[in-house]
Amino acid sequence: MKKTSLLNKTFLVGATVLFLSSGSIQASSDNMHQLYQDNCASCHGSDHGGYLAPALNSETLKGRSPTALRSLIMTGSFETLMPPFYGRLSDGEIRSMVKHLQSTAKLKNPPWTIKDMKASLKVYVRDESKLPSKPSYQIDSMDDLIGVAARGKYGRGSGSKAVFINSKTHKVVGEIETGTAAHIIDFDPANERWAYVKTDTAEIFKVDLYSMKAVRSIKTGYNGPGMGVSRDGQYIMAGSFVPHNAVILNSDLEPLKLFELEGVDPDGKMVTSDSGMIIGTPYADIFAIALENAGQVWVVDLKNGFPVTKIKNVGRHLHDAFLTHKGRKLMIASYDDSVVIAIDLKDRKIIKKLKAGCVPHVGGGAAVKVGGRTLGFGTNFGTCEKTVVSVWDLDKMELIKQVPVSGGTESPAAHANAPYVAVDIITKDRRARTIQLIDKKSLEVVKTLDVGGHAYFPEYSADGKFLYVSAGYAGDEVVVYDSKSLKKVASVQMESPAGIFSRGRVKYMTRGLSPDEME
16 A cells, blocks of 8 residues: 655655664563554554555565665664664664565554543543643744654654744744644634644544643554644544544544444445545535545534545545635545645536646645736655646636646645745755745745755745745754745754645735735
């Protein structure tokens, strides 16, 4: 089963392969299995089937030299999140884990039920009425908050957290430790004090942004980044890669309904499916969820019973998506078909399939208003010779240009007050240190920034004055640039920063459009 993301494109045999403690370990199957689950599964999948990093099992590692695998673990993998383990693990520990991985088949889909979820629910603040009535730190507007999902050096530990920054002062105003790598941060559109953080091991933390405290958490599966918040803030939907399901929770993280993700794919096969994107929309009381492997988009109505409308034959290997036209239109990437599909969420049908370059990945989306047109930008992993950023007229739903860039790209960023659309270069060499800036009017690359570490996930501040970029791997910092002069103005240190999320997203909906431009 193919897992695709920036990290999947750059990992070799895997990041965070082994997080074992030093010392002697009895190399029993049970011990190795538990150590894998406790320390490797967040990146490589609880089922050994891959997640952010490649699958590690008897099939994928068939024929691989144990000596080469042992050496990779010892030295780490350059330009990935995998650090060297020499000196951290004994030679015996490494040899035992290599043997375990090469003899273990991909596991069958393990269950995680509503009963399991309820048992995992933790309450950290029992009386929320005692929380402060305003932020406990200085900030002009809560929209100025920037949240960064920090993975931590080993994908877990004290460096794994959600870090919140005042984007006007570039100072950290709060941190929420998540135990394992934070992956996504979403904000309550209806109440500025709440945010939700999801980790690579499918825990969700409800965060009070006024006190910068986690008030509750729940584990919704084993792996899977998908999460959305409804427009009224009353529901959260979370999806999993392992197991193949999704759940709707209320705002207190209490599970309400479980959905088994399965259906007939575009090739006529009945399959179970990973959860792709999940998105709430200001357009209606609904969630949209992509079934990656089944090639379907389900629209879930937030009313009694949570009925589902299934849009079939959308594409092969669906993943990221963004909204446009006040949230009525959904633009979703189909990796294996190299198209982006426009879906009307009112009529619940496909509008058009647009050419989108090689392995399209739209990230959180970027759209701008130029000359009376709404332009959407789509990045591409670029696993072919031609690496481009696709630009569509979202009013007419047609491709208007493919902008040549220096490598594969993952996440675009735009803002109504900034002149450039920023894209991260994920090609595995020194180009991965760079961000390229596309002029919104000329639709040409006009500037390349060398960020220092592996640069990815650009995001503009809510006012558009600053561009934030993660410089992970070697950099371990978030770098801040003036959005017009592109001069570096600040740096915020943290371990392996990844996704960056402005609270302004709930107002702008799609990065690049101001509220009065969302028609």
